[in-house]
Amino acid sequence: MKNKTSFNFEKGRIVSSKYEIINKLGQGWEGEVYLVKEIDTHIERAAKFFYPERNPKNKTVKAYAKKLHKLRACNSLIKYIAKDTLEINDEVITYLLSDFVEGYTFDTYINSWHPEGMPFYQALHLFYSVVKALEEIHINKEWHGDVHSDNIIIQKSSLSYDLKLVDVFHLAHGEKGSIQQDVYDLCYLLYDSIGGKLNYKSQPKIVKDICCGLKKTLIKKKFRNATQIRVFLENSTWE
Ligand SMILES: Nc1ncnc2c1ncn2[C@@H]1O[C@H](COP(=O)(O)OP(=O)(O)O)[C@@H](O)[C@H]1O
Numbered sequence: 540m541k542n543k544t545s546f547n548f549e550k551g552r553i554v555s556s557k558y559e560i561i562n563k564l565g566q567g568w569e570g571e572v573y574l575v576k577e578i579d580t581h582i583e584r585a586a587k588f589f590y591p592e593r594n595p596k597n598k599t600v601k602a603y604a605k606k607l608h609k610l611r612a613c614n615s616l617i618k619y620i621a622k623d624t625l626e627i628n629d630e631v632i633t634y635l636l637s638d639f640v641e642g643y644t645f646d647t648y649i650n651s652w653h654p655e656g657m658p659f660y661q662a663l664h665l666f667y668s669v670v671k672a673l674e675e676i677h678i679n680k681e682w683h684g685d686v687h688s689d690n691i692i693i694q695k696s697s698l699s700y701d702l703k704l705v706d707v708f709h710l711a712h713g714e715k716g717s718i719q720q721d722v723y724d725l726c727y728l729l730y731d732s733i734g735g736k737l738n739y740k741s742q743p744k745i746v747k748d749i750c751c752g753l754k755k756t757l758i759k760k761k762f763r764n765a766t767q768i769r770v771f772l773e774n775s776t777w778e
């Protein structure tokens with residue numbers, strides 16, 4: 540692998556004599572994620588294979604694993620299981636195993652069912668679940684660092700939304716991240732879920748009170764962490 544092309548592992552491929560590739564779950568800036576089956580036990584896992592240039596000296600994988608381990612009590616986060624390696628064309632590739640989250644990304648969910656934007660009441664319910672997921676991390680004085688629609692997996696949507704966060708920030712991206720940045724990203728997420736600019740004007744007060752026209756200074760004055768947004772949601776009139 541000379542540069543970040545892709546691994547494109549085929550179904551049925553065996554890695555490290557331990558796991559069988561079932562299918563690709565997604566890909567992003569750092570690597571590709573596959574559903575794998577542990578050969579001995581038939582247990583399914585998610586395996587994230589890091590592009591070597593996005594994982595210099597294995598720093599990315601180690602920092603990612605450590606952050607997931609530190610936040611292991613957070614129910615909203617995937618759990619770190621193990622890391623392993625395989626060799627491709629004399630190059631060592633590291634991959635990280637976590638629990639497999641069945642569902643759709645926030646992005647897929649919106650694009651499939653609400654391409655024009657969600658009705659605000661439903662958007663607020665989904666938003667509330669994401670806020671609560673983030674709150675678990677913020678309470679530990681940590682931040683996710685990359686809150687966006689591809690890093691949120693919706694497992695179940697019924698009376699409420701069950702979801703899991705993947706891809707926590709782990710020193711490899713240029714920016715450092717912060718709890719406040721997570722808060723800005725949460726506001727962008729709500730803004731996008733109601734259909735963005737096109738629908739924003741016609742939104743009720745509650746949505747505008749949270750998104751603040753996406754002005755960071757205004758958002759910062761109101762919300763410093765996910766808890767403050769949750770408390771605001773729980774104590775405001777939605778309609
Ligand atoms: N544990 C998991 N279970 C199910 N799907 C996952 C899991 N982890 C990642 N994915 C899928 O793979 C995609 C890329 O994974 P991610 O860790 O976000 O990689 P990147 O850092 O390259 O963005 C995600 O957007 C999601 O669709």
Ligand SMILES: [Mg+2]
Nearest residue numbers: 567689690706
């Ligand atoms: Mg991602």
